[in-house]
Amino acid sequence: MKKTVIALFALAAFAGTAFAADVIEMKKGVKFTHKAHQESLKDCTKCHTTAAGGKIEGFGKDMAHKTCKGCHSEGKKGPTSCKECHK
Numbered sequence: 662m663k664k665t666v667i668a669l670f671a672l673a674a675f676a677g678t679a680f681a682a683d684v685i686e687m688k689k690g691v692k693f694t695h696k697a698h699q700e701s702l703k704d705c706t707k708c709h710t711t712a713a714g715g716k717i718e719g720f721g722k723d724m725a726h727k728t729c730k731g732c733h734s735e736g737k738k739g740p741t742s743c744k745e746c747h748k
């Protein structure tokens with residue numbers, strides 16, 4: 662039992678370094694709920710090129726508006742107006 666607890670702690674500590682923040686603060690007041698998106702979308706490759714995720718090369722306005730807004734309007738779920746994303 663004790664061993665399991667220690668193993669879980671070790672795992673949590675390790676996972677902490679491998680994963681992104683729950684909410685990523687972006688430019689112009691955008692708060693991106695990374696964790697909520699991971700959980701609801703499941704598929705990391707909706708945004709990342711690999712299932713491991715990580716920094717997205719060339720991430721910025723064009724990519725964000727295409728990917729973020731694109732999915733929200735296609736799926737009719739999630740914000741599509743400026744003020745909903747840019748607080």
Ligand code: HEC
Nearest residue numbers: 679680681698699702704705707708713714715716717720
């Ligand atoms: C809806 C889009 C989206 C989904 C789905 C998503 N991510 Fe991300 N993720 C991002 C964005 C945007 C960033 C910030 C990228 C940047 O700053 O270059 C990020 C950053 C990360 C980072 C941190 C990079 C760093 O060093 O700060 C990791 C690790 C990561 N994601 C892993 C994952 C994994 C694993 C999954 C699937 C379980 C996943 N992501 C699903 C959009 C997404």
Ligand code: HEC
Nearest residue numbers: 692693694697707708725728729732733736738739740746
């Ligand atoms: C592949 C689809 C998809 C992509 C890509 C995506 N989203 Fe979303 N997003 C959603 C869905 C679906 C919801 C609605 C979740 C709900 O209402 O349960 C949502 C909700 C949101 C919300 C409002 C709710 C919350 O969690 O704060 C914000 C803000 C948001 N997304 C920002 C972003 C940003 C910024 C990006 C790009 C970095 C992004 N999204 C990329 C599907 C996506």
Ligand code: HEC
Nearest residue numbers: 687688689691720721722725726729730740741742743746
């Ligand atoms: C789905 C969320 C979302 C919507 C809707 C949205 N944006 Fe953005 N916007 C972002 C994200 C994410 C970034 C990239 C932030 C970063 O690079 O850190 C961004 C970047 C920008 C930038 C560049 C900021 C910089 O300093 O590089 C401008 C300007 C901008 N948006 C204006 C707008 C305007 C105007 C609208 C409405 C027509 C709009 N956005 C709608 C999420 C959104």
